[in-house]
Amino acid sequence: MGRTPKLKVVEDKNLDNPGYPRIVGELWTAKQRQLHSLHYAISYRGSFKPELPDFCIRRYSRKGDVVLDPFSGRGTTALQANLLGRVAWAADVNPLSVLITQAKLNPVGLDEVVLRLNEIDFRRPIDLEGYQELFSPFYHPDTFRELVNLKKFLERENDAVNNFIKLLALSRLHGHSPGFFSVYSFPQISIPPESQRLINLKRSQVPEYRSVAPRIIKKAAQSLRDGFTSNFFDIASANRTEVSDARKMDWIPSDSIDLIVTSPPFLDKVDYLADNWLEFWFSGISPKKLKKTCVMTPTLEDWQTFISGVLKESLRVLKKHSYAVIEVGEVEKNGKIILLDEEVAQAARDISLPGKRFVVEEVLINQQKFTKLANCFKVDNNSKGTNTNRLVVLKCVGKPGRKKS
Ligand SMILES: C[S@@+](CC[C@H](N)C(=O)[O-])C[C@H]1O[C@@H](n2cnc3c(N)ncnc32)[C@H](O)[C@@H]1O
Numbered sequence: 001m002g003r004t005p006k007l008k009v010v011e012d013k014n015l016d017n018p019g020y021p022r023i024v025g026e027l028w029t030a031k032q033r034q035l036h037s038l039h040y041a042i043s044y045r046g047s048f049k050p051e052l053p054d055f056c057i058r059r060y061s062r063k064g065d066v067v068l069d070p071f072s073g074r075g076t077t078a079l080q081a082n083l084l085g086r087v088a089w090a091a092d093v094n095p096l097s098v099l100i101t102q103a104k105l106n107p108v109g110l111d112e113v114v115l116r117l118n119e120i121d122f123r124r125p126i127d128l129e130g131y132q133e134l135f136s137p138f139y140h141p142d143t144f145r146e147l148v149n150l151k152k153f154l155e156r157e158n159d160a161v162n163n164f165i166k167l168l169a170l171s172r173l174h175g176h177s178p179g180f181f182s183v184y185s186f187p188q189i190s191i192p193p194e195s196q197r198l199i200n201l202k203r204s205q206v207p208e209y210r211s212v213a214p215r216i217i218k219k220a221a222q223s224l225r226d227g228f229t230s231n232f233f234d235i236a237s238a239n240r241t242e243v244s245d246a247r248k249m250d251w252i253p254s255d256s257i258d259l260i261v262t263s264p265p266f267l268d269k270v271d272y273l274a275d276n277w278l279e280f281w282f283s284g285i286s287p288k289k290l291k292k293t294c295v296m297t298p299t300l301e302d303w304q305t306f307i308s309g310v311l312k313e314s315l316r317v318l319k320k321h322s323y324a325v326i327e328v329g330e331v332e333k334n335g336k337i338i339l340l341d342e343e344v345a346q347a348a349r350d351i352s353l354p355g356k357r358f359v360v361e362e363v364l365i366n367q368q369k370f371t372k373l374a375n376c377f378k379v380d381n382n383s384k385g386t387n388t389n390r391l392v393v394l395k396c397v398g399k400p401g402r403k404k405s
Pocket of ligand 1: 071264
């Protein structure tokens with residue numbers, strides 16, 4: 001915790017002058033798992049490394065500031081904000097994300113996890129309806145029975161211990177090592193039962209019994225390893241988490257946020273609903289209700305409209321002279337590479353509110369060599385051997401505003 005990110009940057013002079021500084025460099029370490037152990041409690045589609053919010057929060061805010069992430073995902077910005085002594089406000093249209101974020105902001109002790117798990121009767125007989133069709137490719141029937149009993153127990157009360165156990169259980173639902181409840185499967189995506197059946201055939205595997213409680217306890221010990229300062233818990237009462245659409249955050253008063261660090265969905269690159277069906281089942285969330293708001297924009301025009309709405313709402317909630325850092329990437333659409341940072345910068349310059357507007361302060365491009373892990377998962381972001389995060393840094397200024405040189 002608290003390692004200062006290296007800042008080794010050069011201005012990119014090869015690119016056309018866009019009217020704002022564009023800086024390329026290795027802004028933080030390419031090494032994996034360098035920050036607080038709780039960040040790695042669960043994987044999430046499209047998540048960024050905690051080094052990204054760590055870098056931005058240190059660079060653009062001060063202790064005690066309110067840091068908002070309106071696309072919270074697995075709560076990376078929120079957790080890092082608290083670890084750095086900032087208040088975390090976080091939202092996502094997906095209740096699963098909000099559940100994860102809340103649990104991370106309210107960690108409990110390992111002893112509390114163990115004691116609570118001891119209260120559960122994992123062996124109670126259950127109704128096996130739906131097991132054969134949906135769950136049998138993933139779980140041994142005894143593992144499934146333990147999971148259903150855990151799910152029912154956790155549904156009874158929403159306290160911090162139950163929520164933290166829910167987070168840990170969600171993280172163990174499917175994956176490729178014996179630490180997961182499922183037979184060998186994908187860790188990042190919950191694949192459909194028919195795809196899992198094919199994997200089982202190919203690998204000649206049958207789900208064996210995997211007891212649930214010891215796996216949760218092991219994950220709890222790993223996630224809580226780095227510990228917390230008393231300051232971390234003092235800040236918690238000022239945190240806020242909400243299920244809400246980033247284009248309409250009525251729960252946030254105007255001019256109340258000191259910094260936004262966020263990453264919106266990139267066109268339709270990730271299907272957050274289909275890819276999480278096991279997580280939705282376990283946490284009792286109906287993905288159908290989210291279809292309209294969980295944004296999947298198939299065309300660039302739709303995405304531009306979406307991002308303009310997000311930026312306008314961000315401008316409303318930001319205090320003057322504060323920053324919004326919007327992380328995007330390059331996406332490939334119909335054989336063309338679209339640099340979404342340019343789209344964000346353009347959209348930001350086109351919007352304004354009475355007495356407020358954005359200026360593009362800088363665009364930071366974090367460029368790193370692929371790690372071995374990224375290569376083995378065939379990460380392809382259209383530029384050979386590198387992996388980039390493009391951070392559009394917007395400053396909220398009064399009208400007429402002047403850009404800092
Ligand atoms: C790229 S992910 C964010 C990942 C996050 N930075 C992390 O590290 O975990 C985008 C998130 O946007 C959420 N989302 C999609 N449409 C939304 C909307 N209209 N308003 C708020 N959140 C939305 C998705 O549920 C997803 O969690």
